[in-house]
Amino acid sequence: MTGGAEVPREASVDVIQRELTAFARRARAAAARVHPELPLVSYTLLAHIDEQRGCRATDLAAHYLLDKSTVSRQVATLERLGLVERRPAPDDHRVQVLHPTEAGAQVLATAQTNRHAAYQERLRDWSADDLARFAAYLLRYNTAGTGGSLPTGNPR
Amino acid sequence: MTGGAEVPREASVDVIQRELTAFARRARAAAARVHPELPLVSYTLLAHIDEQRGCRATDLAAHYLLDKSTVSRQVATLERLGLVERRPAPDDHRVQVLHPTEAGAQVLATAQTNRHAAYQERLRDWSADDLARFAAYLLRYNTAGTGGSLPTGNPR
DNA sequence: AAGAACCGTTGTACTATACAACTGAAACCG
């Protein structure tokens, strides 16, 4: 296998396409297993809010290619659950800055721990080198795609 | 960077987790761009039916970790669109074997071409070696996960 | 000050999905 470029590009691209698709199909079910207590997308948004140390709904929409109405409702859910709070921006009354509450940070920490454990388990047999290379490839793949403007043409 | 196992496992697992998640989040939107004419999941199922040269609804459910009711409705949609047909299995009257129609095969071919082009474009700058290795890693990752029994605990 | 641009909410509609209850067919078993 280490011979030298024996595998044609076409075939590799095919495999990548197929496997990434397969992954995506199952991601949802997998996510639900890891943190069943939180409505999945809400969790993702909460994580982003936390990472950013507070952000606006519009930022979330832009980052995840979601409609602002979708984000609005997700945030409303998170607020109802007491996981985020909205702080009106003093300088711009249109904006509300979102912050995780104490409870939100807690939930997030727990979920992250679980998820992390699941990944650790799944990748247990991998060598450190393989892990590093796989991570690098994924990073490369994803950042390459981020450039496109993506017309938000989701199914409706 | 090629020094030797400088990157700790933990960090790589983190990156893999984050990037795979990011990928999954965007997969749906991306899929819609590539073949907007077909309801996404229906497309996936149709592709599977085609690959298998005919299969049962139960097979689809098992393969994609979907409830049979979900598959039933998806198949119904595909049938309504004239993309698949059901042939009662002669030996077992419970079973209906699904086959793509002419039109179904056509739609599938077009969508696949588009999707393939999108992947080719995205992976244009990659060397054949990198593609092969990335493909191998994805395959390894996904097949490792397939073993688990996965209690189908999807969000509802 | 008028209009444009922006932020977020709400109304409406649709897809994807699950679980539960059901019908019909086949297999098992005593």
Place this chain on the structure above:
DNA sequence: CGGTTTCAGTTGTATAGTACAACGGTTCTT
């Protein structure tokens, strides 16, 4: 053989997630 269990698929019901469109405040631009 006849009863029970198992299997395949459908339908009822409920929910998450999403989009688009229309709207009400806010801020910026000219």
